[in-house]
Every structure is written in structure tokens, then in C-alpha cells.
Amino acid sequence: MKAVVYHGPKDVAVTDVPDAEIERPTDVLVKITTTNICGSDLHMYEGRTSFEKGRTFGHENMGEVVEIGTGVEKIKVGDRVVLPFNISCGFCKNCERGLTNYCLTTQPDPSAAGAAYGFAEMGPYGGGQAELLRVPFGDHNALRLGEDAQDKENDYVMLSDIFPTGYHATEMAGVIPGDSVVIAGAGPVGLMAALSATIKGAAKVMVVDRHPDRLALAEQIGAIAIDDSKVDPVQAVLDETMGLGADRGCECVGYQAHDPQGNEDPAATLNMLINSVRFTGGIGTVGVFVPEDPGAKGELAKQGKAAIDFGTHWFKGQTMGNGQCPVKKYNRRLRDLIAADKAKPSWIVSHEISLDQAADAYRNFDSRSEGWTKVVIKP
Ligand code: NAD
Ligand code: ZN
The missing domain is CATH 3.40.50.720 (NAD(P)-binding Rossmann-like Domain)
Incomplete structure (x- = not known):
């Protein structure tokens, strides 16, 4: 699949990488329809972190479920979903208190807490600036959207972060x-x-x-x-x-x-x-x-x-x-405000691009070029 890959400080390129796939029974696989560039990506883009070369960016993701693991109960193939940037389990000491931003299960380093897609220090997970994304604990992490998911795609994607x-x-x-x-x-x-x-x-x-x-x-x-x-x-x-x-x-x-x-x-x-x-x-x-x-x-x-x-x-x-945001604590009610036309976060979207235009978009967003407020990528 094609993905936005880190090649070094201020150097990203759309590269062919192995397809994301179901690895565990609780995973769901999502075909990405919209994925954003975030100010948080710039910490890694600018080479200010330990983000490894070859890794895929993208923690603000939404799309359509194309495959589910054998242990997934609620999410179905064909569901339109938005994914919190925090990857969490739902059953650890912190998740039980709603602190999915400090999940202890999905962060492999026992001295740390919290995981995210395509992020330095936040576990080995692939990012969603790609065609496909593996979502761990899919029933817990994927938030289902209604019939208006495609009409309000640029609004709902903002629920990811x-x-x-x-x-x-x-x-x-x-x-x-x-x-x-x-x-x-x-x-x-x-x-x-x-x-x-x-x-x-x-x-x-x-x-x-x-x-x-x-x-x-x-x-x-x-x-x-x-x-x-x-x-x-x-x-x-x-x-x-x-x-x-x-x-x-x-x-x-x-x-x-x-x-x-x-x-x-x-x-x-x-x-x-x-x-x-x-x-x-x-x-x-x-x-x-x-x-x-x-x-x-x-x-x-x-x-x-x-x-x-x-x-x-x-x-x-x-x-x-x-600290980081526990996205799951708020995304359901903010989704319902969007659905009811009481919030329209897409008013900040300045650029809608394809994956192939990502390198240029990173350059412009990083230099805060006039008019580059929020970039949404449509893989
Ligand atoms: P951004 O870099 O696009 O925006 C930051 C803005 O701050 C810029 O417009 C800049 O001109 C302005 N700024 C700089 N110095 C300022 C000052 N002294 N006074 C007022 N404004 C000033 O980034 P963004 O996407 O809006 O993200 C902002 C921050 O939030 C980043 O650090 C990002 O990593 C972080 N973030 C945190 C979470 C979380 O869960 N806590 C989630 C997403 C993003
Ligand atoms: Zn973000």
C-alpha cells in the first residue's frame, strides 16, 4: 500500500510499504478515507524526536471497516468509523478510569503509558496516512458514525484528535x-x-x-x-x-x-x-x-x-x-453535536489533497505558510 513515510528531518515521501493487516483477533482493518496532518506530526517531521526512519505518519484517521478479527463483536465490515489517536485497551488500571490517554496495555514500555498511531515514544503502531490502518481493540477504539458520515467527512475526522x-x-x-x-x-x-x-x-x-x-x-x-x-x-x-x-x-x-x-x-x-x-x-x-x-x-x-x-x-x-487528551471521553458527544449541526469543526480546513501531495503539504504546514491551517488527505 502507499503511505506517507518518514525518511529523516523534513523529509517525507509517499512510499510503498507492506499492507496493514489483521494481527490479533480483536483488530479491525480500516480503509482510510480521510487522514489529517497535525501540529503533533511536526515534532517528528522536524527531527525533534526518536521517530525511526521508515515509519508511517498519521494519527488523525477515519475510514471504512474492510475486515474484522474473529474476536470483534460490535464493529462490522462496511461501518464508517473515526479512530481516536489514543490506542487503548479499555480494561487496564488507567482505561478503567477513562484515562485512555495513559493506557498501560497498548504501550509496550512498562515504564511509560499511552499509545498512538504513527507516533514517537507511543508504541510501534503504523500511522493512517496510508491506504489501510490496523486498529487494535477495534470494538473499543472505533467510533461508529451515522448515515451522514460521508457528507460530513471533514467534520467527523476532527473527532480523532x-x-x-x-x-x-x-x-x-x-x-x-x-x-x-x-x-x-x-x-x-x-x-x-x-x-x-x-x-x-x-x-x-x-x-x-x-x-x-x-x-x-x-x-x-x-x-x-x-x-x-x-x-x-x-x-x-x-x-x-x-x-x-x-x-x-x-x-x-x-x-x-x-x-x-x-x-x-x-x-x-x-x-x-x-x-x-x-x-x-x-x-x-x-x-x-x-x-x-x-x-x-x-x-x-x-x-x-x-x-x-x-x-x-x-x-x-x-x-x-x-497532558494528552483522552479522546474517547468526549468523541461520542462531540460526534452527536456535529450530527445535529451544532458544531462544524471543518471550518478550519484549508487544503484537501491526495497522498501524493503530502510532502509538499508537510513543507507548507511546517513553515506555517499563509493560508495553510489544516490539511486533510484523501488516500
Ligand atoms: P500549530 O503548530 O499549527 O499551531 C500552533 C500555533 O501557536 C501557531 O499558529 C503559532 O503561531 C502559535 N504560537 C506560537 N507561539 C505563540 C505564543 N507565544 N502565543 C500565541 N500563539 C503562539 O499546531 P496545532 O496543530 O494547533 O497543535 C498545537 C499543539 O497541540 C502542538 O504542541 C501539538 O503537538 C499539540 N497537541 C496536543 C494534543 C494533546 O492530546 N494534548 C493533541 C493534538 C495536538
Ligand atoms: Zn493530532
């Missing part, structure tokens, strides 16, 4: 109706956090970034755009909230955050939020931060530490929730 992830940021921040919410980052994840805050009834949603095209998408759903290359975002949020600060903050950027001068500073967004969220407010951090790698040198060595203003965070009595 970024829509639940944006929603998770608002959950961890504690957003309730009437809140004011500041969001760091107008990338796909930040825009989904803005959509989620709006769905939850936030009175005011403020989105900080410096890309005019991305900020314009935030404005399209009624958010206030704050361009941090033109104004101090902390002051802008205070001005919007009668000097009190926002009730909630969502971090949707991660360690690649830029400081006001545009240089990489892993603490830039966290400090912006700590200083612009009110006393006793909540912050949800879904942007990726990675543990320090003792062997790393140069730029890589800076990734593991973020010099946050913990004193201010503590003094203000703020809370902060962190």
Missing part, C-alpha cells in the same frame, strides 16, 4: 457558561478550543497568535483576535476583562512557543496565561511539552524545561491541568 483535544483544554481549565477564556495559539488545536469554549457558553473568547489568517478563523466563530506581534497579549486580556484577568486559559501551542521577539521559548505561552488568567482561575495545557532528554544537544536540549513563573501561579491560587 483536535476537536476533543481543544475540548479537553477547556475541561481542564474548567470553562463554564459565562466565563471569559483566553487561548494561546490559533493553530488547529487552539481554534478547536475556541469552538469548544463557545459551545460551552463562554461569554468572551480571546485567541492569541500572530498569523493573520489563523486569527481571522477565530474571528469567524465570534472570538476576539489578539495579535501578539502588535500588542502585549497580557495587557490586551486585562483590558478585555476590566483588569481582572480571564476566568480560564487554554495552552494550545507547546514547547515550540515563540517569545515576543519571535524566538523559541517553551515558557512563553504558560507565562502569558499565568499572567492573564485571574486569581483562582484555571488553565488547561494541551500543547506538547516533552521530558528532558539527557543525551540531547543544542536546540533539542532546550525542549525539556520551561522556566514558568510558578510563584505568580501559586500566589494567584490558579489550577493547571496538563
Whole structure:
């Protein structure tokens, strides 16, 4: 089958690889109909991780079931399904608590937790930027879609990751109706956090970034755009909230955050939020931060530490929730909002391409070229 394969830093190519197939009785095999490029793919694409050459990308996947293992009870051949990026078992200590983002069964390293398709440090699983995908524990992981699956393909595919992830940021921040919410980052994840805050009834949603095209998408759903290359975002949020600060903050950027001068500073967004969220407010951090790698040198060595203003965070009595999104916790209800025309996450899709155009799309998305917000691939 054809797949988007990692060949080295900033080098991907569509390559022939062995077909994905059923390996265990609980697997289902999915013919991919839509698969997205995610900001998370860029950590690997840029060579910032241990992702091995030859591996296939793709953790935001949906498609049609073409084969099921002998132990699969619920999912049927022909079902249209969307797959959470987390691969989980449903029965380990963490999954039992709904923490499918920290599954202990599907992660082969006993000192770690959590697995995903086509991802560094998250198990050996193949990615879905390919024609076929093997889905472990198919009954548990595949979410069935209704008759409108094909009509709303670019909406439903967002249930694999970024829509639940944006929603998770608002959950961890504690957003309730009437809140004011500041969001760091107008990338796909930040825009989904803005959509989620709006769905939850936030009175005011403020989105900080410096890309005019991305900020314009935030404005399209009624958010206030704050361009941090033109104004101090902390002051802008205070001005919007009668000097009190926002009730909630969502971090949707991660360690690649830029400081006001545009240089990489892993603490830039966290400090912006700590200083612009009110006393006793909540912050949800879904942007990726990675543990320090003792062997790393140069730029890589800076990734593991973020010099946050913990004193201010503590003094203000703020809370902060962190980590990957447990997609299964939210994807069913967000699916039903899409089905009921109450959420349309596809408004951020900027490019629809074939597998063969993936290398060019990675280049453009990685350099945040004007207008490249979200790429969906149709294998
Ligand atoms: P992206 O890189 O396309 O978007 C990030 C945006 O942040 C860019 O538009 C950039 O201009 C902006 N930005 C940089 N510094 C900033 C600053 N100081 N203030 C405000 N904005 C700033 O990525 P994305 O696809 O939106 O993903 C965002 C992050 O979320 C990544 O780290 C990704 O890996 C992570 N992620 C986490 C999960 C999870 O489960 N926790 C899931 C998906 C993605
Ligand atoms: Zn993703």
C-alpha cells in the first residue's frame, strides 16, 4: 500500500510499504478515507524526536471497516468509523478510569503509558496516512458514525484528535457558561478550543497568535483576535476583562512557543496565561511539552524545561491541568453535536489533497505558510 513515510528531518515521501493487516483477533482493518496532518506530526517531521526512519505518519484517521478479527463483536465490515489517536485497551488500571490517554496495555514500555498511531515514544503502531490502518481493540477504539458520515467527512475526522483535544483544554481549565477564556495559539488545536469554549457558553473568547489568517478563523466563530506581534497579549486580556484577568486559559501551542521577539521559548505561552488568567482561575495545557532528554544537544536540549513563573501561579491560587487528551471521553458527544449541526469543526480546513501531495503539504504546514491551517488527505 502507499503511505506517507518518514525518511529523516523534513523529509517525507509517499512510499510503498507492506499492507496493514489483521494481527490479533480483536483488530479491525480500516480503509482510510480521510487522514489529517497535525501540529503533533511536526515534532517528528522536524527531527525533534526518536521517530525511526521508515515509519508511517498519521494519527488523525477515519475510514471504512474492510475486515474484522474473529474476536470483534460490535464493529462490522462496511461501518464508517473515526479512530481516536489514543490506542487503548479499555480494561487496564488507567482505561478503567477513562484515562485512555495513559493506557498501560497498548504501550509496550512498562515504564511509560499511552499509545498512538504513527507516533514517537507511543508504541510501534503504523500511522493512517496510508491506504489501510490496523486498529487494535477495534470494538473499543472505533467510533461508529451515522448515515451522514460521508457528507460530513471533514467534520467527523476532527473527532480523532483536535476537536476533543481543544475540548479537553477547556475541561481542564474548567470553562463554564459565562466565563471569559483566553487561548494561546490559533493553530488547529487552539481554534478547536475556541469552538469548544463557545459551545460551552463562554461569554468572551480571546485567541492569541500572530498569523493573520489563523486569527481571522477565530474571528469567524465570534472570538476576539489578539495579535501578539502588535500588542502585549497580557495587557490586551486585562483590558478585555476590566483588569481582572480571564476566568480560564487554554495552552494550545507547546514547547515550540515563540517569545515576543519571535524566538523559541517553551515558557512563553504558560507565562502569558499565568499572567492573564485571574486569581483562582484555571488553565488547561494541551500543547506538547516533552521530558528532558539527557543525551540531547543544542536546540533539542532546550525542549525539556520551561522556566514558568510558578510563584505568580501559586500566589494567584490558579489550577493547571496538563497532558494528552483522552479522546474517547468526549468523541461520542462531540460526534452527536456535529450530527445535529451544532458544531462544524471543518471550518478550519484549508487544503484537501491526495497522498501524493503530502510532502509538499508537510513543507507548507511546517513553515506555517499563509493560508495553510489544516490539511486533510484523501488516500
Ligand atoms: P500549530 O503548530 O499549527 O499551531 C500552533 C500555533 O501557536 C501557531 O499558529 C503559532 O503561531 C502559535 N504560537 C506560537 N507561539 C505563540 C505564543 N507565544 N502565543 C500565541 N500563539 C503562539 O499546531 P496545532 O496543530 O494547533 O497543535 C498545537 C499543539 O497541540 C502542538 O504542541 C501539538 O503537538 C499539540 N497537541 C496536543 C494534543 C494533546 O492530546 N494534548 C493533541 C493534538 C495536538
Ligand atoms: Zn493530532
